[in-house]
Amino acid sequence: MSLPSDLKSNFPLLSQTINGHQIVYLDSAASSQKPDVVIETMNHYYRTINANVHRGAYEIAAQATEAMEQARAKLATFIGASSANEIVFTKNATESFNLIARSWGGQNLGPNDVVLISDMEHHANIVPWQILSAEKGFEVRWIPLTPDGHLDLSQLDRLLNGVKMVSVTAMSNVLGTLNPIREIADKAHSVGALMAVDGSQYVPHLPTDVVELGADLLCFTGHKMCGPTGIGVLWGRAELLDAMPPFLGGGEMILDVRRDGFTPNELPHKFEAGTPPIAEIIGLGAAVDFLDSLGMSEVRQHEIDLTNYALRVLNDRYGEEITIHGPSNASERGGVLSIQYRDVHPHDLSQVLDQRGICIRAGHHCAKPLMRELGVGATARASLYVYNDQADIDALAESLAPAGELFAR
Amino acid sequence: MSGLEDLYKEIILDHYRSPRHRGELDSPPAHKTEGFNPLCGDEVLLTFALEDDIIQELLISGQGCSISQASASMMSAAVQGKSVEEVRKLTRQFKAMMSIHEESIGAEDPPSEDDKPFELGDLEALKGVVKFPVRIKCATLSWNTLLTGLDELEV
Numbered sequence: 001m002s003l004p005s006d007l008k009s010n011f012p013l014l015s016q017t018i019n020g021h022q023i024v025y026l027d028s029a030a031s032s033q034k035p036d037v038v039i040e041t042m043n044h045y046y047r048t049i050n051a052n053v054h055r056g057a058y059e060i061a062a063q064a065t066e067a068m069e070q071a072r073a074k075l076a077t078f079i080g081a082s083s084a085n086e087i088v089f090t091k092n093a094t095e096s097f098n099l100i101a102r103s104w105g106g107q108n109l110g111p112n113d114v115v116l117i118s119d120m121e122h123h124a125n126i127v128p129w130q131i132l133s134a135e136k137g138f139e140v141r142w143i144p145l146t147p148d149g150h151l152d153l154s155q156l157d158r159l160l161n162g163v164k165m166v167s168v169t170a171m172s173n174v175l176g177t178l179n180p181i182r183e184i185a186d187k188a189h190s191v192g193a194l195m196a197v198d199g200s201q202y203v204p205h206l207p208t209d210v211v212e213l214g215a216d217l218l219c220f221t222g223h224k225m226c227g228p229t230g231i232g233v234l235w236g237r238a239e240l241l242d243a244m245p246p247f248l249g250g251g252e253m254i255l256d257v258r259r260d261g262f263t264p265n266e267l268p269h270k271f272e273a274g275t276p277p278i279a280e281i282i283g284l285g286a287a288v289d290f291l292d293s294l295g296m297s298e299v300r301q302h303e304i305d306l307t308n309y310a311l312r313v314l315n316d317r318y319g320e321e322i323t324i325h326g327p328s329n330a331s332e333r334g335g336v337l338s339i340q341y342r343d344v345h346p347h348d349l350s351q352v353l354d355q356r357g358i359c360i361r362a363g364h365h366c367a368k369p370l371m372r373e374l375g376v377g378a379t380a381r382a383s384l385y386v387y388n389d390q391a392d393i394d395a396l397a398e399s400l401a402p403a404g405e406l407f408a409r
Numbered sequence: 410m411s412g413l414e415d416l417y418k419e420i421i422l423d424h425y426r427s428p429r430h431r432g433e434l435d436s437p438p439a440h441k442t443e444g445f446n447p448l449c450g451d452e453v454l455l456t457f458a459l460e461d462d463i464i465q466e467l468l469i470s471g472q473g474c475s476i477s478q479a480s481a482s483m484m485s486a487a488v489q490g491k492s493v494e495e496v497r498k499l500t501r502q503f504k505a506m507m508s509i510h511e512e513s514i515g516a517e518d519p520p521s522e523d524d525k526p527f528e529l530g531d532l533e534a535l536k537g538v539v540k541f542p543v544r545i546k547c548a549t550l551s552w553n554t555l556l557t558g559l560d561e562l563e564v
């Protein structure tokens with residue numbers, strides 16, 4: 001089975017023209033487009049059952065609560081969690097990491113401890129640790145890269161010395177590299193460390209099972225998986241989340257408040273202070289249904305096929321003139337293509353492509369330590385998702401040469 | 410939406426392909442200032458020699474897109490041999506040209522009443538950048554870096 005060929009028609013934004021060209025959207029690693037059903041589900045919520053959740057006894061409040069909790073259950077199933085109570089809603093993956101660092105890290109990290117991350121992390125999985133480390137004095141240690149864009153795990157045993165938490169991305173948002181999370185998790189567990197995983201680029205694109213991954217904690221973000229912005233997820237094993245102190249304080253997250261203190265609520269509400277983004281949660285539930293209807297194995301296969309096509313077309317046409325960072329084998333990577341074309345600066349390349357309605361991203365992609373390792377200030381990144389097809393790749397390939405004529409030195 | 414030719418004028422491409430005053434002076438004695446555009450990773454490194462309030466020589470290194478490189482190159486050509494006061498005035502005028510409405514409201518250093526109208530010469534070619542708001546920071550990077558450098562020297 002493969003994905004339906006008319007999938008683009010489910011995404012209203014993709015029928016637009018930009019600068020006189022049909023839009024070619026190649027920036028899903030930054031944020032994906034939304035299918036009609038997600039937009040309509042959120043509309044429907046506001047038009048028919050909008051009410052605050054959890055406290056109202058009246059009909060629409062009950063329906064809103066029910067819809068939100070159904071979405072939680074869908075997410076749990078989607079990633080193979082054993083209970084919906086292990087799904088904590090946050091604002092985005094960034095907040096999920098801040099939650100882990102503040103709550104778990106605040107309780108468990110001190111001067112002689114180490115948190116092990118990697119050279120290909122997004123700032124969301126770097127800076128929260130650095131902020132906390134400045135207070136608590138633990139070490140943030142880095143797994144280096146191999147020249148072909150994999151994690152260099154040859155020294156992992158040595159690097160794990162003194163480590164209490166390993167926090168690594170399942171897929172790089174710059175190189176596309178898929179990391180051997182299970183292998184790293186097993187080693188982490190063997191020294192008594194926890195394994196946190198950045199699933200921001202993984203969960204939207206591959207079948208995900210937290211048990212198979214060997215993860216203790218998983219962070220991901222709704223807007224990269226056909227869902228709305230403003231909604232992210234932290235999954236954690238129930239015993240672990242239970243033992244962690246609350247993150248933000250306020251309404252919803254308490255069972256009782258007295259003058260002399262408070263009693264935190266049970267999972268998952270303990271970590272969900274204040275009125276949640278109800279429409280966004282329900283919208284994300286619709287996105288999960290949408291992805292389920294496509295089948296995540298089919299999604300993955302589609303992206304392998306299209307990544308292979310892109311690598312072949314770009315390399316055949318441009319040969320020595322083009323460098324595509326990261327693994328050269330599509331089975332080891334996702335559909336994220338960081339391109340260096342001649343000496344054209346990524347900003348200039350994306351500007352020229354924009355004139356043809358092609359959306360790619362130029363910049364450091366919130367991964368500055370990785371940029372330094374690659375020895376570049378920025379890359380031009382084209383990234384793929386369910387709605388992309390060979391015609392999108394062809395449009396990209398066609399447009400590099402004219403940019404080269406203008407800018408190559 | 411404007412066409413690319415508004416942005417990438419021939420003179421801009423010329424400065425990009427053959428940048429003027431590239432390199433680094435020994436510092437000290439020269440003063441050295443670095444600027445970054447956190448959005449796109451562009452970096453500029455200025456070294457300049459100041460004597461009697463005159464910029465005797467200014468060299469540029471770093472990396473960036475055509476707009477940031479061309480703007481830096483044009484700036485380097487424009488400020489050699491000029492007094493600090495003249496340079497500050499030129500910078501004000503350049504930044505005024507680069508400011509879209511929202512930015513000019515909050516501008517810390519607006520052009521003063523007696524700044525004469527533009528005498529920007531080649532720099533006027535960068536005017537088209539204003540139509541591409543995300544690129545404005547590329548064009549102003551080297552100028553802001555120079556201002557920082559002058560401020561550091563308290564001149």
Ligand SMILES: Cc1ncc(COP(=O)(O)O)c(C=O)c1O
Pocket residue numbers: 029030092093094095122124125169171172173198200201221232366
């Ligand atoms: C690998 C990775 N981690 C974390 C994030 C952060 O996601 P968000 O900005 O939605 O918190 C992103 C996306 O920008 C990402 O690509």
